[in-house]
Amino acid sequence: MDAAVRTLRFGEQDIAVSIVIPCLNEVLSLEGSLATAREALAELRARWDLGGEIVVADNGSTDGSQALATRLGARVVAVSEKGYGAALRGGFDAAAGDYLVMGDADGSYDFREAVAMVEALRAGADLCMGSRFKGAIKPGAMPWQNRYIGNPILTGMLNILFSLGVSDAHCGLRALTAACWRRLALTGEGMEFASEMVIKAALRGETIAERPVTLWPDTRNRKPHLRPWRDGWRHLRYLLMLSPLWLFAVPAALGAATGVAILTMAIWARIFQPHVVSFFGNHWVVLAAGLIGVSHTAALLAAVSHVHGVNAGYRRPHRLIGALAGWLTLETLLLLGAGLGLAGVAVLVEVVIAWSWRDFGPAYSVLPAVLGTLLITLGAQTVLGGFMLAIIGGNDAKFLASAAQGEPR
Numbered sequence: 001m002d003a004a005v006r007t008l009r010f011g012e013q014d015i016a017v018s019i020v021i022p023c024l025n026e027v028l029s030l031e032g033s034l035a036t037a038r039e040a041l042a043e044l045r046a047r048w049d050l051g052g053e054i055v056v057a058d059n060g061s062t063d064g065s066q067a068l069a070t071r072l073g074a075r076v077v078a079v080s081e082k083g084y085g086a087a088l089r090g091g092f093d094a095a096a097g098d099y100l101v102m103g104d105a106d107g108s109y110d111f112r113e114a115v116a117m118v119e120a121l122r123a124g125a126d127l128c129m130g131s132r133f134k135g136a137i138k139p140g141a142m143p144w145q146n147r148y149i150g151n152p153i154l155t156g157m158l159n160i161l162f163s164l165g166v167s168d169a170h171c172g173l174r175a176l177t178a179a180c181w182r183r184l185a186l187t188g189e190g191m192e193f194a195s196e197m198v199i200k201a202a203l204r205g206e207t208i209a210e211r212p213v214t215l216w217p218d219t220r221n222r223k224p225h226l227r228p229w230r231d232g233w234r235h236l237r238y239l240l241m242l243s244p245l246w247l248f249a250v251p252a253a254l255g256a257a258t259g260v261a262i263l264t265m266a267i268w269a270r271i272f273q274p275h276v277v278s279f280f281g282n283h284w285v286v287l288a289a290g291l292i293g294v295s296h297t298a299a300l301l302a303a304v305s306h307v308h309g310v311n312a313g314y315r316r317p318h319r320l321i322g323a324l325a326g327w328l329t330l331e332t333l334l335l336l337g338a339g340l341g342l343a344g345v346a347v348l349v350e351v352v353i354a355w356s357w358r359d360f361g362p363a364y365s366v367l368p369a370v371l372g373t374l375l376i377t378l379g380a381q382t383v384l385g386g387f388m389l390a391i392i393g394g395n396d397a398k399f400l401a402s403a404a405q406g407e408p409r
Helices: 030-048 065-071 084-094 111-122 144-162 178-184 193-204 228-241 244-272 282-312 319-324 330-357 367-392 399-405
Strands: 008-010 013-015 017-023 052-058 075-078 099-102 127-137 174-177 208-215
Touching (some): 017 030, 017 084, 017 111, 030 052, 030 111, 065 075, 084 099, 084 193, 099 111, 099 178, 111 127, 144 193, 144 228, 174 193, 193 208, 193 228, 244 282, 244 367, 367 399
Parallel strands (some): 017 052, 017 099, 052 075, 127 208
Antiparallel strands (some): 008 013, 127 174
16 A cells, blocks of 8 residues: 555644554653654654654553653553563554554664664665664673574574575564555564564565664663573574474475485395395384385475465465466375375285285385385375365365465465
């Protein structure tokens, strides 16, 4: 929707920029944060004639933060759902501007530095990240474990998993367009909201910019809401859950390749060197079958995760979907699963016949029995995975076609 059409009027002033500040008992630091936010809005008005508002998304403060914010000219929005992400979602949903700025209420960010971020949005970016590592980190502003361990590791993983290319994935000062906010459809409640925003923006192909910012020491007289280990794990698990390629597909490919290689050599040795003790004996054959079975499950989970992401609106269809959509349906997976299962039964029947020829004596190799059991297992998993894909794809047997044709919400 065009920005000029969306611009709303509050009182006598058009609202183009909304600065959203989550708040939970921040009465000691809120005044300073609101002061720099007001100066940022004044600069935006002077530069580009952009009107603005300050939205304080209050998460149930009991120290008078709401009254202070109202007295200082902010609009207070009560958000009952607890958590950093929940507060920001409530504030963004209530904001009237076409450009949305987010920043903390603890005095650690100077909102005047968000003016450059709004400029980046006006130049075509959908999301603009602040970078404390390209800007400045004042003494005492960030614990050493966050500065040298937590942030670099999580940012590095995010860049590897999602090809993002940012220097600071967890800066709390950032800006995005209202249209981008609606497209992302974020759901995070806690601190993982910050990772969810940038990951889903990358997955959707949103244009991401970055501007240097300064991190100042917290002006509160209590511990911050951030819990490094707890919230670090919540960020990490979000990275993994939103990256089925690395979580499922890559391990599936490696495991399947290893398992197939072992089984191939074991089968070759059994056919062409039946009287020679093979290096890949019974134990290796069982291991290879296990690797292939687990890898097959991981591949199905990768497909399910991808289709779900496309239908949920935060992931674009992979180019292979268009090529496979015409024939990879529930029916084809059912036929493939049935074929694998029947092949496995045939192999096991041969095992029983050979057993009877030996007067029901012990077998030298477990390879045939393992192969038959593996084929039956893969067939059953293919059938069940087909139904799961159809359910995730909107109860549609042509689940890839619906994912490929539908533009993410």
